[in-house]
Amino acid sequence: xxxxxxxxxxxxxxxxxxxxxxxxxxxxxxxxxxxxxxxxxxxxxxxxxxxxxxxxxxxxxxxxxxxxxxxxxxxxxxxxxxxxxxxxxxxxxxxxxxxxxxxxxxxxxxxxxxxxxxxxxxxxxxxxxxxxxxxxxxxxxxxxxxxxxxxxxxxxxxxxxxxxxxxxxxxxxxxxxxxxxxxxxxxxxxxxxxxxxxxxxxxxxxxxxxxxxxxxxxxxxxxxxxxxxxxxxxxxxxxxxxxxxxxxxxxxxxxxxxxxxxxxxxxxxxxxxxxxxxxxxxxxxxxxxxxxxxxxxxxxxxxxxxxxxxxxxxxxxxxxxxxxxxxxxxxxxxxxxxxxxxxxxxxxxxxxxxxxxxxxxxxxxxxx
Numbered sequence: 120x121x122x123x124x125x126x127x128x129x130x131x132x133x134x135x136x137x138x139x140x141x142x143x144x145x146x147x148x149x150x151x152x153x154x155x156x157x158x159x160x161x162x163x164x165x166x167x168x169x170x171x172x173x174x175x176x177x178x179x180x181x182x183x184x185x186x187x188x189x190x191x192x193x194x195x196x197x198x199x200x201x202x203x204x205x206x207x208x209x210x211x212x213x214x215x216x217x218x219x220x221x222x223x224x225x226x227x228x229x230x231x232x233x234x235x236x237x238x239x240x241x242x243x244x245x246x247x248x249x250x251x252x253x254x255x256x257x258x259x260x261x262x263x264x265x266x267x268x269x270x271x272x273x274x275x276x277x278x279x280x281x282x283x284x285x286x287x288x289x290x291x292x293x294x295x296x297x298x299x300x301x302x303x304x305x306x307x308x309x310x311x312x313x314x315x316x317x318x319x320x321x322x323x324x325x326x327x328x329x330x331x332x333x334x335x336x337x338x339x340x341x342x343x344x345x346x347x348x349x350x351x352x353x354x355x356x357x358x359x360x361x362x363x364x365x366x367x368x369x370x371x372x373x374x375x376x377x378x379x380x381x382x383x384x385x386x387x388x389x390x391x392x393x394x395x396x397x398x399x400x401x402x403x404x405x406x407x408x409x410x411x412x413x414x415x416x417x418x419x420x421x422x423x424x425x426x427x428x429x430x431x432x433x434x435x436x437x438x439x440x441x442x443x444x445x446x447x448x449x450x451x452x453x454x455x456x457x458x459x460x461x462x463x464x465x466x467x468x469x470x471x472x473x474x475x476x477x478x479x480x481x482x483x484x485x486x487x
Contacts, residue, residue, distance in 0.1 A: 194441075194480045195329040201242045202324055207265055210252055210319040213237050215312040216283065223381030229290040230345060230384060231310045232271065235318050239282050244274055245352040246328035246443075249284060250321035253308035265321050266305035269328070269445060269485065271348035273355040284320070287348040287384065328443060328485050330356070335369040337440040339431070341454065343376040343420060346446025347384050349485070353443075358392040358400065367399065369439070376405040376420030376446070403427075421453030432461040435476070442476070444484045451484060 205211040213235040222230045241249065250265035257263055272285035290310040291303025312318065328349050331338065340350040350373060357367040377383055383404060393402050403423050404410075410418035412426070424431060434440045435458075444451060455469065462469035476482035 194331055194333070195326070196244065196332050197326055197329055200244050200247070200326060200329065202247075202326070203322065205241065205321045207250070207252060207262075207321055210250075210321050211237065211241055213241070213284075213318050213320050215314055215316045215318055217314055218310070218312050221287075221384055225379065226381035227378055228292070228382075229310060230382065231288050231290070232285060232385075233288065233309060233312060234272075234277055234283050234285045235320065237276075237282055237284050237320070241284055241320060241323060242274075242281075243270055243284060243323035245270075245330050245356055246349050247323040247325045249286075249323050251286075251305055251309060252319040252321065253305045254319075255304075255308075257304075263304055267322075267324065269346075269348035270323070271351045273352050273360060275356075275360060279360070287345045287351070289345050325485075327483055328445065331439075331441050331480075333369070333439055334365055334367050335439065337370045337434055337437065338372070339434065339440065339442045340371065340373045341420060341424075341442065341444040341446070341450065342373065343446030343450055344382070345384070346444075346486075347375055349445055350443070351385055351388070354389070354392055354400075358396050370399060370401065372401040372403075374403050374405065374420050374424055376407065376423070376450075378406070378408045380406055380409060419453065420450060421457055424454065425457050428457050428461055432458065436465075441481050442483065444486065446486060448486045450486065 216234045216236055218231055218233040220229055221232045222228070243249065246269075248267045248269050250267050252265045253263045255263060268286045268288060270284055271287040272283065275281050276283035277285050286309065288306055288309045291306040293301055295301050309318075330353055338353065340353065342350055354371065354373070356362070356365070357371055373389065375383070375389075383406070389402055393400050405418045405420045405423040407417045407419050412418060412422050416422055435442070444454070455473075458473075459469045462472055473482055
């Protein structure tokens with residue numbers, strides 16, 4: 120049982136990956152022995168038998184051990200997660216309840232927050248995505264292919280009744296090499312939706328971005344633009360809702376990168392959360408066209424993170440720290456550039472260490 124309790128305003132342990140990475144490095148050494156908008160808004164014959172018996176027993180034990188080893192216990196909230204309930208040939212048809220532009224007039228492009236009715240028929244979890252099939256046909260006279268969008272609402276939905284799903288969509292408009300203006304089919308379909316319009320929905324899909332089970336986890340969220348969507352779903356559950364089986368007591372730290380102040384999505388909501396839970400929520404914006412660091416460099420998300428690099432590295436050495444990244448391709452490289460030298464100071468190869476984090480479900484990436 121859960122309830123929305125606050126409306127949004129308009130918007131190093133021995134078992135840690137660090138220890139594992141250091142151990143692996145030592146083993147490889149030559150010296151070693153072997154993360155409704157309610158606006159206010161992973162030999163001899165006699166001895167042969169004995170040897171063979173030992174080998175057989177050993178093989179059996181090894182097989183059993185491997186079988187046990189393969190039973191990985193997820194650290195994420197994946198019990199009972201529904202996937203692909205609705206497919207392109209038989210999508211769920213919902214209705215648009217609201218569609219609101221959430222970027223300012225001077226923003227380079229438009230981003231909209233939209234809420235669709237599901238009547239509880241599209242059960243999803245925070246961090247999942249849904250597919251949308253735009254109305255009409257493609258140039259070959261076939262239905263448009265679905266486009267996936269990260270869900271921007273908690274499992275309860277913006278109305279708190281588990282009967283809606285929300286998306287955060289940027290209208291795609293660009294000029295091609297021939298100088299022609301091209302409009303993205305699905306994004307423009309969605310941004311132009313009017314309340315009451317039907318929407319074909321597929322899914323839900325995805326488990327990569329599911330929230331950690333541990334309510335005391337440190338969750339570092341890195342977002343650019345509409346990559347904020349899954350994190351809005353996380354944060355609503357953490358700070359705007361009350362759940363009998365979940366109460367967040369850890370540290371949620373969001374880094375949001377955008378080009379201008381007018382593109383700071385859900386700014387008022389985020390600031391309200393910070394006000395409500397100052398000990399549990401940290402918020403940092405990186406506005407590339409308006410802010411610079413001490414060296415006069417443009418403030419991208421990795422630039423902002425560099426200001427806290429030592430603190431972030433210490434957090435990344437803990438077993439209960441999870442990193443979630445959502446947004447434009449290429450953003451991960453900027454983070455790697457920060458962490459390589461920091462990890463090297465501790466004798467750790469960052470890229471190998473990151474593999475351990477991924478294996479332990481502590482490094483989660485969804486980019487486009």
